[in-house]
Amino acid sequence: MTVDARTRDRCPRITEAGLSMLRALREHPDAPRYNHVTGDRLHEEDLPALEAFRAAIADARGARAPGPPPPAVLRRVAEWRVRVPIFQRLLAGIADLARDWERVPTTSRADLALAPWDFVPDDAALDRMVIYRTAGTTGHPITVPHHPLAIRCYEPLVEEALARHGVAADFRAGEVACFLVGAQIRTYTYAAVLTAWQEAGFAKLNLRQTEWPREGSQARYFADLAPRLLTGDPISFGELLRQGLPARPRALVSTSVAMSPALKRRLAERYRAPVIDWYSLVETGPVGYACAAGDGYHVLPPDLHVEALRPDGAACAPGERGEITLTGGRNPFAPMVRYRTGDYGRIDHAPCACGDAMPRLLELEGRVPVLFRAADGTPVSTVDLSRLLREHPLLVHEFVQRADRSCELTCRPLPGALVDPARIAADLRRALGAVELAVEIDPVLGERVEGKVLPYQSELQLLED
Secondary structure: OOOOHHHHHHOOOOOHHHHHHHHHHHHOOOOOOOOOOOOOOOOHHHHHHHHHHHHHHHHOOOOOOOOOOOHHHHHHHHHHHHHOHHHHHHOOOOOOOOOOHHHOOOEOHHHHHHOHHHHOOOOOOOOOOEEEEOOOOOOOOOEEEEOHHHHHOHHHHHHHHHHHOOOOOOOOOOOEEEEEEEOOOOOOOEEEEEHHHOOEEEEEEEOOHHHOOOOOHHHHHHHHHOOOEEEEOHHHHHHHHHHOOOOOOOEEEEOOOOOOHHHHHHHHHHHOOOEEEEEEEOOOEEEEEEOOOOOOEEEOOOOEEEEEEOOOOOEOOOOOOEEEEEEEOOOOOOOEEEEEEEEEEEEEOOOOOOOOOOOEEEEEEOOOOOOEEOOOOOEEOHHHHHHHHOOOOEEEEEEEEOOOOOEEEEEEEOOOOOOOHHHHHHHHHHHHOOOOEEEEEOOOOOOOHHHOOOOEEEOHHHHHO
């Protein structure tokens, strides 16, 4: 079959084997109603750089000390200060990057939102730029300029995370590598092949019945295509369990760090495969994966330097919680220097029992810290509330504290699980005291566009800022 020009543009390295896989995904009698077309846009000349990055993952990951970035990252920052408009300005007064690292100004989502062109190097060739849009979970959505090669570096990073959990990532032609599952009112869905993985198949799916031709289509499609990897967010994985979809994946990768231990256990038992939490941002790509020993998230890419900072830009003391801040990455159209993510946690550089020497992110919270008060006025952290809520079989939740300190919890149980609102309220009062507290069960919480839920919100934040 001849490759048409549009398919070749979207997937320049596609072969007859890849076309056959696309047909299998798109023309299966139970295939969903795909509403989008895309491709990996990986060129033959990209392969040496991709293989070099794969080798760097094996060779350049290792123990790191607190302080300035490693020499390889510092060299790149030195290049950006000459070529990138925003860093030409911000780094003008920094004589020695290593010595004066804590004086380097931070950047943020606001900088990228207001002037994304400021992050693009003056001499960059723009012909392969693609635009990604963030979901806006913790703020207004923004557009991020990106490069197909940088995006395809996800594949080697997935391989490393899988290997750390004892899973081989030897994807082959003629098989489906991954289903990215969603459970949303509206989202893009498409089929593609990943030429970095021997043209193995990939599909982004919406599990809602309205997207499929007939009752039972989802189950037959999963059974016949047999994806070796499943990715998605907790709501999508909850729907996967509810529908009882047949699959034998080698692993499940969660794209959200908010997955409850109860859901993780259910998924691992149902599919007899490891469930790996994954911390990633559109702006920077993958940042970390869940430690195989269950102790935080190891920094994944070797070209990324991670810090925890105080509000004034000073580095946190060992064990102190601060804002996760990133330097480096491989996106040529949006290099990052001390980029504040809006996420918070602690960084541990000590050796880990799992054998991965890269630093770990502990108590990672994918949101700005929220101020809560107990009935007696003492502060209560989201970490404290999360520890209490994890004792219940919840899929997702929204907890809100009003200006008068009254609280409301809306929660969605795991499929088939029974929860006791009175018991949840009693557990929360262990941290909050005798506050007015309402607990509501909502079996469809999160079933809106993009399926995003803000776990914690507080009106006290506005009053006390």
